Amino acid sequence: MPLVSGKLLFERANEFGFAVGAFNFNNMEFLKAILEAAQEEEAPVFLQTTESAIGYAGIEFLAGMVHAVKDSYKVPFALHLDHGRSVESVLLAIRYGYTSVMIDYSDKPYKENLEVTRKVVSLCSPLGISVEAELGRLVGREDEVESVEEVLVDPEQAKEFALGTGIDALAPAIGTAHGAFKFKGEPRLDFERLRRVKERTNLPLVLHGASGVYYEYVNEINMYGGELKGARGVPDDDVRRAIELGINKVNTDTDLRLAFISTLRRMMSEERRNVDPRKFLKPAMEEVKEVVKRRIRLYGSSGKASLF
Numbered sequence: 001m002p003l004v005s006g007k008l009l010f011e012r013a014n015e016f017g018f019a020v021g022a023f024n025f026n027n028m029e030f031l032k033a034i035l036e037a038a039q040e041e042e043a044p045v046f047l048q049t050t051e052s053a054i055g056y057a058g059i060e061f062l063a064g065m066v067h068a069v070k071d072s073y074k075v076p077f078a079l080h081l082d083h084g085r086s087v088e089s090v091l092l093a094i095r096y097g098y099t100s101v102m103i104d105y106s107d108k109p110y111k112e113n114l115e116v117t118r119k120v121v122s123l124c125s126p127l128g129i130s131v132e133a134e135l136g137r138l139v140g141r142e143d144e145v146e147s148v149e150e151v152l153v154d155p156e157q158a159k160e161f162a163l164g165t166g167i168d169a170l171a172p173a174i175g176t177a178h179g180a181f182k183f184k185g186e187p188r189l190d191f192e193r194l195r196r197v198k199e200r201t202n203l204p205l206v207l208h209g210a211s212g213v214y215y216e217y218v219n220e221i222n223m224y225g226g227e228l229k230g231a232r233g234v235p236d237d238d239v240r241r242a243i244e245l246g247i248n249k250v251n252t253d254t255d256l257r258l259a260f261i262s263t264l265r266r267m268m269s270e271e272r273r274n275v276d277p278r279k280f281l282k283p284a285m286e287e288v289k290e291v292v293k294r295r296i297r298l299y300g301s302s303g304k305a306s307l308f
C-alpha cells in the first residue's frame with residue numbers, strides 16, 4: 001500500500017481541502033528524514049527527485065532506495081519526478097517505478113507546453129501515473145522581468161490547458177521562486193490569481209518555491225561562515241492562505257537544505273577532531289526530519305494518512 005499513485009494523493013487532498021507535502025531528496029539522509037517525519041506525523045507525502053538529483057545520485061539509487069524501504073513505512077507516498085524537462089525523462093521515471101511525474105515546459109511557448117504535456121498524459125494515464133504541469137514561470141529575484149503579467153499564470157489559459165491536456169494537477173506561477181532568495185522586498189503572492197485558477201479549473205494545484213527560509217537556519221549558516229544575507233522565503237501565513245484557496249501539494253526543498261547545511265556548518269566548527277562523517281550527518285538528518293515535520297503540520301496534512 002505505501003507506494004501509491006500521485007493521482008490518489010491529489011484527489012484526496014483536493015476533496016478534503018488540505019495539501020500534501022512534497023519534499024526533494026538526493027540521498028539516503030534526506031529520504032530517511034522525510035519518511036520518518038511523515039510516519040511520525042501520519043501524513044501522506046510526495047518523495048520527489050529532480051533531473052539534477054538523478055544526475056547526482058543515479059536513478060537506480062534514488063528509486064532503488066524507495067522501492068527497498070517501501071514496506072517499512074505505513075503512510076502512503078508517491079515517488080514523483082520533479083520538473084521533468086523531456087519526454088525521455090518521463091519514460092525513464094516510468095521505467096524505474098515512479099508513480100507521479102511533472103512535465104515542465106513552462107518556459108517554452110504555450111502551444112509546445114500544451115502538446116508535450118498532452119503527450120505525457122497519454123503515456124502516463126493508462127499506467128495510473130499522475131501528471132503535473134506548470135503554467136507561467138517561476139523567476140528568481142535576480143531575473144529581469146518586463147511585467148508580472150508576462151510570467152504569472154493566466155487563469156483563462158489554465159482552464160483551456162486543463163481541458164486540452166487531461167493533467168491531474170497544475171502548478172500555477174503566482175509569484176514564488178525557487179531557492180533561498182525569493183523576494184527583493186516584501187513577499188507578494190497573487191492570491192486573487194490563485195483563486196481564479198482554482199475556480200476555472202477545480203484541479204488539484206501545486207505551489208512551487210514555497211520554502212519558508214526560516215530565520216533560525218539562515219542565521220546559523222551566517223554565524224558559522226556562510227553568506228546568505230538577504231535570504232527570504234514565503235511566510236507561513238501565506239502558505240496557509242494558499243492552501244485555503246486550493247493548493248493541494250506544496251513543494252519544499254530549500255528548507256531541508258538549510259536545516260541540513262546549518263547543522264553541518266555548526267557541527268564541523270564545534271567538533272574539530274571528528275573525522276567520522278556519520279557524527280555530522282546524523283544530527284543534520286535529524287534537523288531535516290524536524291523541518292519536514294514542521295512543514296507537514298503547516299500544510300494541515302498531519303493525521304491525513306488515515307484517509308487512505
Ligand SMILES: O=C(CO)COP(=O)(O)O
Pocket residue numbers: 024082083177178179180207208209210211212251252253254255
Ligand atoms: O519548488 C520546489 C521544488 O520543485 C522547491 O522550492 P523551494 O526552493 O522553495 O524549496
Ligand SMILES: O=C[C@H](O)COP(=O)(O)O
Pocket residue numbers: 024050051052053082083178179253254
Ligand atoms: O526545482 C527545485 C529544486 O529546489 C531545485 O532542485 P535541483 O537543485 O535538484 O535541480
Ligand SMILES: [Zn+2]
Pocket residue numbers: 083104106107134137138
Ligand atoms: Zn518551471
Ligand SMILES: [Zn+2]
Pocket residue numbers: 083178208209251
Ligand atoms: Zn519547483
